[in-house]
Amino acid sequence: MDRKKTVAFHTLGCKLNYSETSTLGRMLENEGFMQKDFGEQADVYVINTCSVTDNADKECRHLVRRIQRKAPESLVVVTGCYAQLKPKEIAAIPGVDLVLGAAEKFNIGRHLAELSKGDSAKISSCEIEEVSGFVPTWSAGGRTRSFLKVQDGCDYNCSFCTIPMARGRSRSDLIENVIRNVEELGASGVREIVLTGVNLGDFGKLDQYNGQKENFLMLITALDKIRSIDRFRISSIEPNLLTNEIIEFVGMSQRFMPHFHVPLQSGSNRILGMMRRRYKRELYAERVQLIRTIMPHASIGVDVIVGFPGETEVEFNETFNFLHELDVSYFHVFTYSERPNTHALSLGPVVPVGLRHERNKILRNLSYLKSNAFTARHEGQVRKVLFESSKPSGVMEGYTDNYIKVSTPYRQEWWNQLIDWTIR
Numbered sequence: 522m523d524r525k526k527t528v529a530f531h532t533l534g535c536k537l538n539y540s541e542t543s544t545l546g547r548m549l550e551n552e553g554f555m556q557k558d559f560g561e562q563a564d565v566y567v568i569n570t571c572s573v574t575d576n577a578d579k580e581c582r583h584l585v586r587r588i589q590r591k592a593p594e595s596l597v598v599v600t601g602c603y604a605q606l607k608p609k610e611i612a613a614i615p616g617v618d619l620v621l622g623a624a625e626k627f628n629i630g631r632h633l634a635e636l637s638k639g640d641s642a643k644i645s646s647c648e649i650e651e652v653s654g655f656v657p658t659w660s661a662g663g664r665t666r667s668f669l670k671v672q673d674g675c676d677y678n679c680s681f682c683t684i685p686m687a688r689g690r691s692r693s694d695l696i697e698n699v700i701r702n703v704e705e706l707g708a709s710g711v712r713e714i715v716l717t718g719v720n721l722g723d724f725g726k727l728d729q730y731n732g733q734k735e736n737f738l739m740l741i742t743a744l745d746k747i748r749s750i751d752r753f754r755i756s757s758i759e760p761n762l763l764t765n766e767i768i769e770f771v772g773m774s775q776r777f778m779p780h781f782h783v784p785l786q787s788g789s790n791r792i793l794g795m796m797r798r799r800y801k802r803e804l805y806a807e808r809v810q811l812i813r814t815i816m817p818h819a820s821i822g823v824d825v826i827v828g829f830p831g832e833t834e835v836e837f838n839e840t841f842n843f844l845h846e847l848d849v850s851y852f853h854v855f856t857y858s859e860r861p862n863t864h865a866l867s868l869g870p871v872v873p874v875g876l877r878h879e880r881n882k883i884l885r886n887l888s889y890l891k892s893n894a895f896t897a898r899h900e901g902q903v904r905k906v907l908f909e910s911s912k913p914s915g916v917m918e919g920y921t922d923n924y925i926k927v928s929t930p931y932r933q934e935w936w937n938q939l940i941d942w943t944i945r
């Protein structure tokens with residue numbers, strides 16, 4: 522009998538990439554491959570890259586070198602956002618056999634069937650303007666919580682961002698397809714689904730399916746009726762797309778968790794303008810206020826960028842004070858870094874890198890305090906936790922409905938169960 526071919530994946534970047542890797546893995550399993558850990562020997566190695574990480578190029582080279590040392594005869598495929606943005610640079614890395622752009626990554630099986638270890642890498646990629654298809658993907662690793670992609674691409678043009686160049690125009694799945702995928706996940710034992718996309722609030726915008734007239738509120742209204750899933754979360758939503766109706770709907774829903782992640786990026790209106798964001802700080806504060814009025818217990822996460830070109834001390838302090846005053850629960854703090862072909866490169870004056878890191882640290886400290894205060898506010902309350910870890914040794918972790926992380930020594934009977942938990 523022929524030995525099964527083996528494939529190992531390595532993912533860089535966001536949850537969207539993880540969900541896509543997961544789907545690529547299932548696709549190749551269906552074509553007869555067996556999955557291995559990246560540290561093991563495999564016939565094919567796939568690196569799913571990110572354009573947002575600072576050292577995409579360095580990381581990719583490092584991984585390819587690692588593979589070459591360990592398995593010089595194995596095939597090396599590089600895909601993902603960085604592969605779409607810089608296919609030639611990646612193809613020039615010694616050891617790379619195939620570079621797959623945004624449109625081609627889900628045809629990986631066909632490409633592998635035609636590939637053999639050769640001298641020069643093959644590139645299969647097209648201009649990002651031509652990418653229009655939508656492929657739903659989901660992560661299914663732990664069988665507890667799954668990240669389901671329902672939207673891809675972005676039509677905004679934030680001046681610091683390369684994602685639209687790497688992922689193309691905004692497009693999404695149809696609600697009937699999402700329902701089918703959610704039901705399938707529910708039947709497989711998944712209890713919680715995190716709806717994922719690049720610009721999730723834009724769901725349903727593109728008439729890819731001719732005359733599509735769906736939107737995000739319609740999506741969550743439909744999903745709320747699916748009984749096999751206990752919990753849904755919205756991974757992240759732009760403040761200008763987070764409507765009163767969506768907030769009110771989540772406030773009434775039993776299945777959509779009281780948890781919002783809303784990018785702010787800056788607390789200075791001038792910087793928001795230079796970033797080409799589509800809201801002002803006042804709108805952001807209103808959104809938070811409405812969430813708090815309807816769901817005092819909701820978790821609210823914030824993305825913020827420090828060191829954007831032209832950000833003065835005064836403007837950074839504006840961001841600090843704005844966040845300090847806002848009743849939010851935690852931040853993800855990003856240090857601005859220059860990206861090729863973005864408008865922000867032409868803006869200035871440039872903030873010295875050391876100062877960017879200092880500002881990052883200041884906001885991370887504030888986030889730490891906010892997050893502790895948020896947990897302390899719920900001390901003594903009993904909330905439902907979905908326990909996730911399936912490792913029979915060590916610690917088991919889970920999240921409350923309002924996204925407080927808890928941990929406890931492993932108890933098999935608690936795995937993938939909603940347990941009443943007293944916050945302490």
Ligand code: SF4
Pocket residue numbers: 675676677678679682683684685719720759
């Ligand atoms: S909304 Fe802005 S930051 Fe987010 S993906 Fe689109 S362009 Fe990038």
